[in-house]
Amino acid sequence: VRQAILAAPGLGRGHGPLGHGHAVAPFVP
Known part of the structure; x- marks a missing residue:
């Protein structure tokens, strides 16, 4: 979850x- 946020900071x-x-x-599905 945190990785997704970092991957899309915008x-x-x-x-x-x-x-x-x-x-x-x-x-994340």
């Missing part, structure tokens, strides 16, 4: 479609 920081720190969702 999404993890709230710059993605979810933007709520759920960047791991699209990366």
Whole structure:
């Protein structure tokens, strides 16, 4: 989980479609 966040710091920081720190969702099934 943490690796996914680090892999996508942009999404993890709230710059993605979810933007709520759920960047791991699209990366982890």
